[in-house]
Amino acid sequence: MTIQEWFDKRKQAQIERRAKDMKGIEENASGLWVKCVHCDSQILKSELEENLMVCPHCDYHFRINAKTRIAQLFDEGSFEELFKNVLPTDPLNFVDTESYAERLKKAHSKTGLDEAVITGLGKIEGHKIAAAVMDFDYMGGSMGSVVGEKVTRIMEKALALKIPMLAVTSSGGARMQESALSLMQMAKTSCAVGKLDEAGILYINLLTEPTFGGITASFGTLGDIIIAEQGARIGFAGRRVIEQTIRQKLPSDFQTAEYLLKYGQVDIVSKRKNLRKTLANILDMHGV
């Protein structure tokens, strides 16, 4: 290992560790200042928010929740939430070190959300669009029956209204506590994309930090156009699983948006501040 590699690895580990605590940082930041998890600089909280939760010093993109994302992407007041009434249950009575029922309760009280996705209709610079926006803070954004159902319903809505569809993903993958029922949500949502595809409805993916597993292997990568947000980590298998399988060191930028762009897996890597304009332009050029 060269010294540079050692530094890279150390930096990477630091970022990952802090990314995990990111929610904590936001919560602790009841004061005026927050510390950037990437460059350590002190940022005025209001300045960070005004800068779309991107560090003004090092351009590090903080992970943001679904509500913040919606506020950033859609025309003010245009987003109308749908299918909020679809709620989770515990079909397998799953218990590991904690019961699934308990985990659902905790996720709700932590986030105020009923599930890991918000679906609805909104406008981006005047363009009407159906959207599913995932929230990593709710059980790692994992896809169980509710996420699959809401994503499918909003796609069917886009189909019925003949308007474009946007999926903003942020998820660790399938929800283990629903086992095969969760796996089948991959099939269900992909079949729904098939309908959009056959009807010639524009479907756009926006992959954000992080997008993995069952999401990458279903509706998350089936877009006609795939945009990845700068710095987002995106992949099928997790880094640790790959390292254990192949027993070799992975490149430090492995599975980043930029890395995937280099290998032709995404169309566009975009800074957060440009996303709205990019989406509006794409919609415009498709005449939708």
Added chain:
Amino acid sequence: MSIVLDFEKPIVEIQKKIDELKKMSEDSGMDLEAQIQDFEKQAQDYKKELYSKLKPSQKLQIARHQERPKFLDFVELMCEDFIELHGDREGTDDRAIIGGLAKIDGKPVMIIGIQKGKTTKENLEYNFGMPQPQGYRKALRLFKHADKFKIPVVTLIDTPGAYPGIKAEETGQGSAIAVNLREMSKLTVPIVAIITGEGCSGGALGLAVADRVMMLEHAYYTVISPEGCASILWRDASMYAEAAEALKITSKDLLELGIIDEEIPEPLGGAHADYKTTAESMKTSILKALKELNKLSVDELKEQRYNKFRAMGRFIEG
């Protein structure tokens, strides 16, 4: 039986006694037929009892049994005139997924499956049944061929999961599977899928968006391997038996949950005890399903397939 699973040891013990008695009877000329029959009955009863009450973790062992019949065994036993069709036309012929044209009961099918080996050498060739994106893309090419020429599709699935590797990520493991899920939903020909051994995660589902999804009795089908689940949720991979229980991975559980349409019985002692009977049962189920599906118009077929997966999931409507 050359590989003995731990829970099968009592049967082997009884079998040893039977063999001893037989030898004794031969050597001494004593008539021990009654005792031998008694022990044989004991062995049989024990086996029946054992196999009717297998725990999920024991089924895992059977599903992963080195001598369990593999895709090419089933092709040989169920099909005539198999013509393998190789490659993804982009530079790769992933050996973990094998497919081609064949006849079942005289009728052509496109049969595609995940192949595992029985020896280390074979397993290296087939990458332990872990396909690369190029394997899924080869399958997709064959799906499209079948669609174009109106040939029904049969898939046989036996995988610990899609391969987690650097090149697999660089060449789009996730999207290769995703595209198959979407495209299978659009095929205009009947699709029958059978989980024959391990049905692990997206790597299995990538060939299983079918009109009829079946499972061999001791196969398992899950969103994540019990070991993987245990290491994440219990933070201890050795808790895999508990995870296997919680994940509801058996054919009976999945039939109840509506995830699969049919359980195909295995001979006593598991598929590895009797390849031929297993293959016969699979063939019967495939033919029956194809006969039913052939009656449907293309629109009905596609609609039923969509609705089948559309209905999966459990939630509350508040």
